[in-house]
Amino acid sequence: MADPETSSPPRVPLKRTASAASLADVLDSSRKKLKEEGASEDTNASRVVAGDLGGLVATGGVTAELIEQLAQELQCGCCCSLLYRPVLVQPCQHAFCGSCCVLWIKNGGTNCPACRGISTTVTPCRPLQTILDVLLRSAPHLARTERERQQADEIYTGTTMRIPAPRESSPDPDVNASTEYARPCPNCSAGNAYGWVCAQPIVDPNVDPENAWPLEDGAPPGHASCGNCENLLALASPLTSKCDFCQVSFCGITAQGRCMAAAILVQQPHEYQDVGDMIQSANIYESFSNNNVEVEIMLDYLTTQNISPRHIYRDIVTHILLQPRGFLPLIEQELFVDVHSSAGGTDPDPQAPRNKICRQCAAEVFLYGLRDWFLRERSKGFLEEAVLRKKDCVDGAECRRQQEFDHAREFNHMVPFASSQAAQGAAPPVPAIVPPPPAPLADSDDDHDDDDDDNDDEEETDVILNAGAVDRSFESMSDVSIPALAAAQQDEDMPDVVF
CATH class of the missing domain: 3.30.40.10 (Zinc/RING finger domain, C3HC4 (zinc finger))
Known part of the structure; x- marks a missing residue:
């Protein structure tokens, strides 16, 4: 040695x-x-x-x-x-x-x-x-x-x-958070570069401290805090946008593409740019009940098929919009409450159509529907045979042992939750309506009764066949355009959804 x-x-x-x-x-x-x-x-x-x-x-x-x-x-x-x-x-x-x-x-x-x-x-x-x-x-x-x-x-x-690229941090909030008085927003000064001036400009505390607005009184009239950069914004500014889910406003000035609420289908979920971001996210594993085996199977599938989080998000949104109640089940679960440090307004009508969504709320929708999306993807048959042939766990998705690696590797837990239909807002199957039997008639009309029974059977069969045709009409609408989607919903007497 x-x-x-x-x-x-x-x-x-x-x-x-x-x-x-x-x-x-x-x-x-x-x-x-x-x-x-x-x-x-x-x-x-x-x-x-x-x-x-x-x-x-x-x-x-x-x-x-x-x-x-x-x-x-x-x-x-x-x-x-x-x-x-x-x-x-x-x-x-x-x-x-x-x-x-x-x-x-x-x-x-x-x-x-x-x-x-x-x-x-x-x-x-x-x-x-x-x-x-x-x-x-x-x-x-x-x-x-x-x-x-x-x-x-x-x-x-x-x-x-x-390896995911380092995330770009949002700009630091304005000094409003550490001062006693509110400072003017970008639209308060005359001749600003944004082409619009506030009707009630905020007084600059450095110029006129006696008429300055104390922050302890809340936001100045006509103003609010941006949900992303937390700086003051003008509510009436053409650049200001509002999320229809969390009711928080965004300035559209400080961080381009992030300080804004965009149309539902074109928004980017916050912190999910690529598969590498999904690998780092603990929320992804929580959405799969911390079943690491199933998460790794999904991540390998995304990598092999070259599927991005934004593609998944759009599929999830399209699927939700095709449901009879749309986004209402998510709103009833208060999924979008307190997603920002900035306070949002009150939702005037939970059943109102939703047009715009912010990045944080888009991430909530993404996490909400990710597991069910992968359940639908598994039916396409692209996974390995060893994965598809795993025995289903007797406790299904509610199994408390799926966090154990050996148990999760042996059994399949990718089955719908018992309350998945209710969580997705899917209407329960409606049985075919069978006409009531005709009232008894006189003996002399027995022959007519037989004919009526035959007609009733034909009508019942026609109802069932028509119901099957309605169900099949949704199978080819996964890639439907926005106008076609709205038209299909109106044709089927579904609640109107404005995009």
């Missing part, structure tokens, strides 16, 4: 990657050691230059010192253990365990854990895996335990991953 006083200092974690250059340095030092011990330099040097570590193992040329140094160079910067299923972070090419990278992304990581540089993708590294296999054949005691390998395999499936 090497003397601690003369041995090289320990490698600083996360300082460099297990690159080819660093491995060459280790092998060069080992070659010098073998030369001092009288080994055949020509034979061993040729093997090292060729990178034939397997040959060194076969001839007994791998020393304990070489194994130790290789193990240090092949150490994961996250878990500080020997790499398992190594991956490279691009473009810096630092190496980590695949499972460590997945957990790092899920916990909100956007930059490389080693150099903190901007990272784009994570790719499997076969050359490092080959070196690890050769090393473990000569030093099997360095291998992970079977349980550790099993847990890591459950987390990382061996695919290339995209």
Whole structure:
């Protein structure tokens, strides 16, 4: 064993990657050691230059010192253990365990854990895996335990991953929050760049402190706080928009595309730009009752089919609009209450049509319908056979053990909730109306009674067939345009929905 006083200092974690250059340095030092011990330099040097570590193992040329140094160079910067299923972070090419990278992304990581540089993708590294296999054949005691390998395999499936870009933070709120008086909004000053002037401008406290508006009295007349940037806005400004779900107004000035309520089908759900954002979101797992197995199946499906969160959101909205009660079940559940720090107004009519929605409320709709959307997607047959053939759990979606990995992997819990129809606002199936039997007539009309019964049977059959035709009319409307959707709803005597 090497003397601690003369041995090289320990490698600083996360300082460099297990690159080819660093491995060459280790092998060069080992070659010098073998030369001092009288080994055949020509034979061993040729093997090292060729990178034939397997040959060194076969001839007994791998020393304990070489194994130790290789193990240090092949150490994961996250878990500080020997790499398992190594991956490279691009473009810096630092190496980590695949499972460590997945957990790092899920916990909100956007930059490389080693150099903190901007990272784009994570790719499997076969050359490092080959070196690890050769090393473990000569030093099997360095291998992970079977349980550790099993847990890591459950987390990382061996695919290339995209690292989400760092989120752009909203601008800091105006100094209204830390001052005693309200300051003018962007539309209060005459000749402002937005083409509209407030009818009741806010007095600048620095110019006229005696007539300034105290913040303790609430928002000044004709003004409110923006739901995104929290700055004061003019309610009557053409740039101001209002969400029909949370009743909060947005200035449309501070952060373009974020300080606004847009049409329902074109809005972007807050914090869900791509699949990487879904991986990091704890709300995604909560919407699946924290069943990590089912969430990973869905995420793999989204990656394979190249489906974005915005595409899912539009499918969910279209499905909700096709329901008889539309968004009313979501409003009755108070799904959009207190989604902003800025106070919203009172909903004048919960049954009124909904035209515009903000990003936060769009995210609530996205999370509300995500699980049912994936249930509908599973019927398309794109999932693996092993997933589709899993036995259904006897407790279904209400199972309390689906958070246990072994149980979730063995049984399928992707079945509708018992109250899914009520939660979606779907009307219960209406039985066909059967005409009441005719009143008894005189014996002399028995023959006519038989004819009437036959007519009744024909009418009942016609009612059932017509009901089936109505049901089938909705099957081809998943990609229907907005005008066609509204026309279809009016034709079927559904509540009017204004888009």
